[in-house]
Amino acid sequence: MTTDIRYRVVIRCPKCGEKYILRGRMKENGEYETGFKRCVCGNETDLKVEATPE
Numbered sequence: 001m002t003t004d005i006r007y008r009v010v011i012r013c014p015k016c017g018e019k020y021i022l023r024g025r026m027k028e029n030g031e032y033e034t035g036f037k038r039c040v041c042g043n044e045t046d047l048k049v050e051a052t053p054e
């Protein structure tokens with residue numbers, strides 16, 4: 001079974017206020033595959049992620 005639903009993923013960094021809008025899909029572990037690595041401020045763990053199906 002493949003879940004090929006594309007999501008619009010909004011990642012917000014509470015440390016510097018930066019916001020990223022990406023596209024991705026959900027992985028089997030429930031995380032979103034967007035290619036996002038880290039915020040420009042270096043924060044890569046304390047991020048708010050919201051996703052809506054496209």
Ligand SMILES: [Zn+2]
Nearest residue numbers: 013016039041
């Ligand atoms: Zn940041």
